[in-house]
Amino acid sequence: MKGIGIFEDRFKALKCCVMVPTYNNETTLASVLENILAYTSQIVILNDGSTDSTVSILENFNQLKVYNFKKNRGKGQVLKEGFKIAEELGYEYAVTIDSDGQHYADDLVVFLTELENRKRGDKDLLLIGDRNMGSDGVPGISSTGNDYSSYWYLVVTGFQLHDTQSGYRLYPLKVMNSINLYTWKFEFEIETIVKATWRKIEVRNVPIKVLYDEKNRVSHFRPFWDIVRITLLYMWFVLVSFFYIHPRNKYQDFKKKGFKKFWKEDILKSNETPAKKATAIAVGIFVGLSPFWGIHTFLVFVLALVLKVNKVTAFLFSNISIPPFIPVIVYLSYQIGSVVMGQGWDWSLKLQSISSVTDVFLGLGQYILGSLILAITTSILVWIVFYFLFSALRKKQFVKP
Structure with missing residues (x-):
């Protein structure tokens, strides 16, 4: 296919791979991998103990890096293992894409372009696909849950994101592997962006498309228990942020500038x-x-x-x-x-x-x-x-x- 070499070279130059965590997505997995292969073969597949035909499907993609885990441990734990594996393989960045078919492979270029435009010496990037949750076709429960998460992300970090829950992301592997991450399911993706922001990593959204195919899509998100875990996680983050992170950051900023410069730049010249x-x-x-x-x-x-x-x-x-x-x-x-x-x-x-x-x-x-x-x-x-x-x-x- 024309253009494959171009994207392959860009992935290699950036030392970037595509990471695909999967669990019982037999109806969409093959097409997702074929679509990604149109852009790059630098793919790491993480099979989280699937009990359907996932293993046999992956046998048709033996040219790729496939890691089969015996027991289902949750998306968070598998991604955590995947970050370590990818860095050991020599990659510096990983774009994670869900295997349920909701993401478009052509949006990989959005992440590559943002990474390429980053100036040398700039802070590391953690990019999250913005699914435009207010658009037609997006389930109401997904939109509401995302608004809830985005609000509390703002509270505990001081930064605004439109989409905090999209699984289509670009992670800096060295940073991720240096952070202590404890959660194991969907709340893991919240933990990563909050703790990365606290480390002053640049976390921001990039626009992507999304497809909610209710006929073929298999979601393992359990509304009650997963929302409970996300809520408990944010409750802990609120305590940590208010009693440690925010005071530490404000003190560091004030100490760096000094009272005179702070007063002049942050108060007198502010647009408020x-x-x-x-x-x-x-x-x-x-x-x-x-x-x-x-x-x-x-x-x-x-x-x-x-x-x-x-x-x-x-x-x-x-x-x-x-x-x-x-x-x-x-x-x-x-x-x-x-x-x-x-x-x-x-x-x-x-x-x-x-x-x-x-x-x-x-x-x-x-x-x-x-x-x-x-x-x-x-x-x-x-x-x-x-x-x-x-x-x-x-x-x-x-x-x-």
Whole structure:
């Protein structure tokens, strides 16, 4: 077939293979492999313990690298093994394509072109086929599930993807084999992109076509249990991202730029409105002064996400509750609570006055009340000050010299 040599050379130059995981797809497997062979013979087939006629079908493709696993272990575990096998064979990248016939082999050129256009020295790429889930013919459950996954991917990484669940992907093998991956079924593909993004690998979508042939297509996705596993995985990722990944990344960015450069580039010159900038700062101040110790980082990112304001700015100003200021914040909160509860300003604050469990709870309630009032009042005042400051600076930028 004309053009085979061209694609073969491109695959070889990029040290890229096509990886086909399969499990009981006897009705579509042969045609999928024949379509791929029209573009390249650098194919690695992973038979995940199929119990149908898959083994006999693969005997007709003995010129390809075929790996038969005795027991079905799940797509994730097989891909994990496949990444190791492919790297041992000398490949640096692998394009994974499902064997149920939903993907078009001619879209392989989309992944090759993106990889070829990557400039030398750029970050590694992990590409995911974007199936345009809003188009006609896409099952509603698939579209809804993808929207759900894409939203939580945004929450835990800070990046937007239109399609997070497509199995048509290009993986950087060295990166994948260096990451600890624990899941074993369909949630594996979520785990790979989240952890790759956390490692600052460039993860993005590329447009592909998709065919949902309900007559011949065999899907092993179990809606209830697979969605449960994906949900549990995202719950874990939310905890890790809010308590470790996001704070680490923001701190690294701020430390790299320094306060002056950060303030100038990320705050003063951002395209956000004065109200949005002031809100981000106010959110940080509110959280930093609030009595929710231990979950400040989580809370500030949730509020910033809900209010759609700059998470970096909010996180930075939430650090008003650093150790040198904590005694002052606690003291002011307790005193404000005392005033509000009609007890006036207590200059003594002697521990001897706490003589019972009731006193402890009353004192705690007094502190929490005062803390919330301090947080709300201060954040409002801060918003007003910075709103007018940013408004003035914005007008100044538009004034011609």
